[in-house]
Each structure stands twice: as structure tokens, then as C-alpha cells.
Amino acid sequence: DAGVIQSPRHEVTEMGQEVTLRCKPISGHDYLFWYRQTMMRGLELLIYFNNNVPIDDSGMPEDRFSAKMPNASFSTLKIQPSEPRDSAVYFCATVTGNEQFFGPGTRLTVL
Amino acid sequence: RKEVEQDPGPFNVPEGATVAFNCTYSNSASQSFFWYRQDCRKEPKLLMSVYSSGNEDGRFTAQLNRASQYISLLIRDSKLSDSATYLCVVGNNDMRFGAGTRLTVKP
Numbered sequence: 001d002a003g004v005i006q007s008p009r010h011e012v013t014e015m016g017q018e019v020t021l022r023c024k025p026i027s028g029h030d031y032l033f034w035y036r037q038t039m040m041r042g043l044e045l046l047i048y049f050n051n052n053v054p055i056d057d058s059g060m061p062e063d064r065f066s067a068k069m070p071n072a073s074f075s076t077l078k079i080q081p082s083e084p085r086d087s088a089v090y091f092c093a094t095v096t097g098n099e100q101f102f103g104p105g106t107r108l109t110v111l
Numbered sequence: 112r113k114e115v116e117q118d119p120g121p122f123n124v125p126e127g128a129t130v131a132f133n134c135t136y137s138n139s140a141s142q143s144f145f146w147y148r149q150d151c152r153k154e155p156k157l158l159m160s161v162y163s164s165g166n167e168d169g170r171f172t173a174q175l176n177r178a179s180q181y182i183s184l185l186i187r188d189s190k191l192s193d194s195a196t197y198l199c200v201v202g203n204n205d206m207r208f209g210a211g212t213r214l215t216v217k218p
Binding site for chain 1: 157160205207208211
């Protein structure tokens with residue numbers, strides 16, 4: 001298995017633009033998490049899904065952020081409109097047993 | 112108050128030293144506890160789970176104190192390759208990370 005796949009790996013955009021981050025989880029893992037990591041705030045849980053259903057989105061910073069999981073093999077995190085303070089590394093992770101497996105992350109820079 | 116708190120460090124220690132990290136959590140109903148390691152510009156990776164009775168994996172020992180709501184990680188005989196950021200994770204189905212403790216092991 002290729003592990004958790006995220007795309008793009010790097011994204012540079014201008015303030016006000018829409019940004020879509022993508023995640024392909026490991027097959028058979030029924031939990032999927034989206035995290036955001038910054039130097040100031042560390043690794044923050046944004047939202048997680050169980051069997052494609054959003055369970056807890058209390059970490060989503062505001063209405064500009066939305067996440068979907070239309071099927072077991074794909075999830076998206078969308079920011080519309082993006083702002084410079086959204087610049088961070090966004091990780092997707094899935095769980096089997098007790099272990100979380102992280103994707104390589106998307107490094108987002110909003111100018 | 113943050114749900115999971117760690118001393119950010121940095122901890123700078125010589126090779127061979129013993130170093131310990133603590134992490135406190137606020138949700139007394141938490142059932143799952145882990146330590147993750149994150150190298151610079153990489154994703155976090157599981158170092159070890161933390162069990163109620165404490166557990167050891169080579170030079171690494173993890174302990175859980177439910178009464179005081181903290182977990183600890185002890186690294187003995189530290190190596191240069193142990194230099195990384197160590198993240199504690201606490202939760203149930205949700206997984207909440209501490210901000211991480213940076214460790215640098217020097218020759």
C-alpha cells in the first residue's frame with residue numbers, strides 16, 4: 001500500500017483564492033483526520049470522519065473551511081476564500097488499530 | 112486551557128544522556144495515549160503507545176498517570192538520531208496532539 005496520499009504537496013496562492021487539498025486514505029481505514037500545523041499553534045485537529053461521516057468538526061476555524069468525504073477513498077479540505085493566516089502544513093491521517101498514519105502533508109502559502 | 116499541553120523545550124542534551132518529557136491532558140475520559148516523533152519537515156510517526164501499566168521499547172519508556180492526568184516519555188542513552196520533536200497524543204476516537212517538545216542531542 002502506498003500509504004496516505006495527499007495532493008498537492010505544495011500550494012502557493014493569493015489571498016481570496018479558493019484552495020482545495022486532497023487526501024486518499026489507506027484502504028480499509030475507517031477513520032480519517034485533517035490536521036493543521038503551524039509553529040505558533042502546533043498540530044490542531046480540524047475535523048475527523050468515521051466511515052465517511054463527519055463526526056467532529058469543532059476544530060474547523062471558521063465558515064471559510066469545509067471538508068467532505070464523498071467515499072471511502074477520497075477526502076477534500078477546501079478553503080474559500082483563503083487568507084494569509086491560513087498558511088500552514090495540512091496533514092491528512094487515517095487510523096488502523098491504535099496507530100495513526102499521516103500523509104506527507106500539503107504546505108500551503110497564502111500571499 | 113489547551114486539551115494537551117507539553118513543554119516546548121528545546122531540550123539540548125549530550126549523547127548518552129537520559130531525558131524525560133511530560134505531557135498533561137485535560138479530558139479525564141481519554142482512553143488512548145501515544146507518543147509520536149516528528150522530524151523536521153516530515154509527518155509525525157508513531158513512536159509508541161502508552162499503557163496504564165507503563166511500557167518500554169528499548170531505550171524508550173512511557174508511563175501514564177491517570178490520577179494526575181499526565182503521560183511521560185523517558186529516553187535513556189540518547190543518540191544523535193533521537194533529535195526530533197516529540198508529540199504526545201491523547202484522545203478516544205479523536206486524537207489531540209500536544210504542540211511538541213523539541214529535542215536536540217549533541218555529540
